[in-house]
Amino acid sequence: MPAHEPIIRVENLDTHYGDKQxxxxxxxxxxxxxxxxxxxxxGCGKTTLLKHMTGLLSPTSGGIYINGQNIAxxxxxxxxxxxxxxxxxxxSGGLFNSMTVGENVALPLREYRLVDSQLIPAIVRxxxxxxxxxxxxxxxxxxxxGGMRKRAGLARALAADPPVVxxxxxxxxxxxxxxxxxxxxxxxxRRLLGVTFVIVTHExxxxxxxADRILMLDKGRVLFQGSVAEAESSGIDRVQQFFERRPDTxxxxxxx
Amino acid sequence: MTLxxxxxxxxxxxxxxxxxxxxxxxxxVRSGDECLIDLSQTSKMDxxxxxxxxxxxxxxxxxxxxxxxxxxxxxxxxxxTLIEPGLLDEPPPPARxxxxxxxxxxxxxxxxxxxxxxxxxxxxxxxxxxxxxxxGRGFRWSHFIDEVHDMGAKAVRITFLMNFLLxxxxxxxxxxxxxxxxxxxxxxQLIVIGFARxxxxxxxxxxxxxxxxxxxxxxxATMVVQEEIDALRGMGLNVTQFLIAPKLLALLVVLxxxxxxxxxxxILGGLCWGVFxxxxxxxxxxxxxLAAAQWNxxxxxxxxxxxxxxxxxxxxSHNGLRVKGGSRGVGRMTTRAVVxxxxxxxxxxxxxxxxxxxxxx
Numbered sequence: 001m002p003a004h005e006p007i008i009r010v011e012n013l014d015t016h017y018g019d020k021q022x023x024x025x026x027x028x029x030x031x032x033x034x035x036x037x038x039x040x041x042x043g044c045g046k047t048t049l050l051k052h053m054t055g056l057l058s059p060t061s062g063g064i065y066i067n068g069q070n071i072a073x074x075x076x077x078x079x080x081x082x083x084x085x086x087x088x089x090x091x092s093g094g095l096f097n098s099m100t101v102g103e104n105v106a107l108p109l110r111e112y113r114l115v116d117s118q119l120i121p122a123i124v125r126x127x128x129x130x131x132x133x134x135x136x137x138x139x140x141x142x143x144x145x146g147g148m149r150k151r152a153g154l155a156r157a158l159a160a161d162p163p164v165v166x167x168x169x170x171x172x173x174x175x176x177x178x179x180x181x182x183x184x185x186x187x188x189x190r191r192l193l194g195v196t197f198v199i200v201t202h203e204x205x206x207x208x209x210x211a212d213r214i215l216m217l218d219k220g221r222v223l224f225q226g227s228v229a230e231a232e233s234s235g236i237d238r239v240q241q242f243f244e245r246r247p248d249t250x251x252x253x254x255x256x
Numbered sequence: 257m258t259l260x261x262x263x264x265x266x267x268x269x270x271x272x273x274x275x276x277x278x279x280x281x282x283x284x285v286r287s288g289d290e291c292l293i294d295l296s297q298t299s300k301m302d303x304x305x306x307x308x309x310x311x312x313x314x315x316x317x318x319x320x321x322x323x324x325x326x327x328x329x330x331x332x333x334x335x336x337t338l339i340e341p342g343l344l345d346e347p348p349p350p351a352r353x354x355x356x357x358x359x360x361x362x363x364x365x366x367x368x369x370x371x372x373x374x375x376x377x378x379x380x381x382x383x384x385x386x387x388x389x390x391x392g393r394g395f396r397w398s399h400f401i402d403e404v405h406d407m408g409a410k411a412v413r414i415t416f417l418m419n420f421l422l423x424x425x426x427x428x429x430x431x432x433x434x435x436x437x438x439x440x441x442x443x444x445q446l447i448v449i450g451f452a453r454x455x456x457x458x459x460x461x462x463x464x465x466x467x468x469x470x471x472x473x474x475x476x477a478t479m480v481v482q483e484e485i486d487a488l489r490g491m492g493l494n495v496t497q498f499l500i501a502p503k504l505l506a507l508l509v510v511l512x513x514x515x516x517x518x519x520x521x522x523i524l525g526g527l528c529w530g531v532f533x534x535x536x537x538x539x540x541x542x543x544x545x546l547a548a549a550q551w552n553x554x555x556x557x558x559x560x561x562x563x564x565x566x567x568x569x570x571x572x573s574h575n576g577l578r579v580k581g582g583s584r585g586v587g588r589m590t591t592r593a594v595v596x597x598x599x600x601x602x603x604x605x606x607x608x609x610x611x612x613x614x615x616x617x
Contacts, residue, residue: 097582115270115304122311122342126303129342142581161303192335193303 005068007032007164007196008053013062015048022048024220026062032163035190035197035210039242040217046200047168049217053198054088054166055079066164084112087157087165091172093149095141101152102128102137108159127155131185147178154182158189164196165189171206183209204243216242260285260321262312263294268301268332273308282312287320295336296327306339313343370574377496377574378566384494384501385508399502407468407503408510412517414467415460419518422459423447423525431534440534444541445548447526452553456518458605461564464511465597469568472503473593476576477586485577495577504569511565512558519557552616560608567600 006029013026022045030036038046051057052064055071063070066082074082088094095104105124109115115123128134131151141149150170157165170186171179183206189195201207207214208228216224216231216239224231224239232243240246262281265272285291293309309325316323323343328336336343354362389395431443476499479485488495523545530541575593579585 098584116274119304119307119311122314123303123307125310125342126307126339129339132341134341134345140581158303188334188338192331192338 006030009065011063014060016060022220026222028215033194033196035212037207037211037214038200039202044217045220050166050200085162087162089154089157089167091168093153097141100138105156105159112160127158131155147174167199169201171203186210258289260291261294264298266297266299268298268305270304273305277308277312282315285316285319285321289321291316291321291323293325294327298332301332301335310342374574380496381500381504384497385504396502400506403503403506404510407506415463415514415518416521418463419459419521420525423522424529427526427529444544448545448548449553451519451522452557456522457515457557457560460515460518461601465568469572469597470590470594472572473576473590476573477579477589480579500573507565507569511561515561563604564601568597571596
């Protein structure tokens with residue numbers, strides 16, 4: 001595989017829920033080691049795009065290539081193996097309530113059987129110290145705060161050292177200190193471990209802090225693709241509006 | 257005290273990490289020694305390398321020796337700063353198992369506390385179901401109608417079938433015994449008395465506790481988990497009034513009705529065996545049945561079913577509202593509720609039997 005091959009390539013993706021079209025001709029490429037942010041207003045199809053990239057949904061038409069391979073062509077086993085190479089951190093953690101935080105992080109390691117079982121506790125401790133949760137190892141998820149759950153979810157996503165990590169709304173619902181700490185952590189993980197991040201968010205501060213490139217969706221279409229600086233000087237009104245936090249007129253009217 | 261120096265290779269990864277971990281140098285560490293991890297040669301470290309260092313630090317600490325490191329630079333230094341908490345502290349020890357006396361005490365306290373909670377819920381539920389509506393404090397009649405449909409109308413078929421089959425079985429068993437004396441006709445009486453007093457009430461209550469009791473717990477527990485109960489309380493609505501009272505009144509109405517259906521079904525089951533297998537004429541069997549049927553016995557069965565209804569709704573709600581720990585907790589509480597239901601049904605039944613034995617006879 002050539003080194004310049006993007007780690008994820010999405011080509012002309014169309015998708016529907018029932019009759020309703022959610023994504024309309026979306027294409028993008030994500031390079032190795034990049035922090036790629038998908039953004040847009042609520043209900044624009046961000047999370048749907050993420051689900052397609054992680055193989056949780058299959059598209060109406062178009063293709064998703066991971067490491068140059070179309071995931072629609074993969075058999076169930078191959079798809080499962082492909083998923084071992086990606087980590088997903090869910091919006092509210094997605095932790096298993098019946099297991100401790102440490103067991104949650106250990107789960108993919110035990111199931112994939114990629115490493116020595118005697119090394120697993122050490123890996124778990126390491127991933128938890130990366131996200132600052134060493135002391136929470138033996139706690140159950142319901143004893144954690146929202147921010148801690150999110151970080152524990154990230155630790156689990158990182159457990160098997162996947163080259164790509166998908167992160168749904170990393171800073172939603174967190175206090176500014178915790179949110180910027182998490183941004184810092186994302187940058188550090190990319191720098192030290194070379195992890196590629198695909199992040200769905202609409203927190204402006206977070207986007208400015210971490211994003212190499214952004215993809216902006218509006219009503220299922222690609223509105224803009226490029227760096228944050230390019231977006232802010234793009235002259236596309238809808239993009240400008242997003243970055244200036246300008247409300248739509250009809251909501252403004254309703255509020256009056 | 258000796259100083260053990262462990263030199264790390266230029267690249268620390270899964271293989272090289274394992275090599276230095278399996279090296280003899282760690283075996284040589286004794287209590288009170290100091291271990292120095294020398295990272296000055298290392299220019300690259302991956303997550304597995306880091307994990308081996310943590311493993312090593314744990315092994316050294318288990319021997320009551322101390323560990324420190326030096327010479328790290330660049331990427332290695334940054335990664336070491338990130339994983340430092342994992343290298344330094346021990347994982348907090350899991351909670352100590354309580355001793356025997358402590359356990360007995362704990363269980364006693366739990367039982368007393370739970371008993372109190374149940375009693376409070378009982379008082380609350382009775383007030384909101386039987387008294388508050390007459391004080392004009394509101395009752396959700398529409399919800400009550402829905403519950404009657406759910407708990408009652410939809411349970412008729414299964415209640416009928418279970419009791420019918422039980423009637424058939426009892427007739428079968430008792431006929432085999434009574435035939436030797438030529439008294440098979442008394443099976444009709446036995447079925448009537450048995451079903452009126454005990455069997456219909458118990459069988460129906462067991463069916464309903466598995467259907468409705470489990471549903472109440474699962475519903476309430478999910479509402480707690482999803483913060484719906486908090487939302488209700490936050491709106492200033494009373495949970496007992498809003499959720500429990502309509503269910504309680506519905507089951508108080510429905511369970512005696514189902515029990516009555518159960519009695520009829522049981523008797524029909526017995527009649528089938530009597531007519532088709534034992535060869536009695538239906539008229540004779542019916543006469544015998546009606547002669548044995550007494551309001552006294554039927555009243556006992558119906559009265560009991562009211563208490564069963566109370567137990568099922570209270571145990572269901574109580575367990576649902578006590579849920580802890582998400583999806584797993586919902587399952588655990590539902591199991592607990594059904595077990596408690598069936599246990600309470602048997603206990604209540606025994607109390608009634610004792611009471612009637614000494615009073616009515």
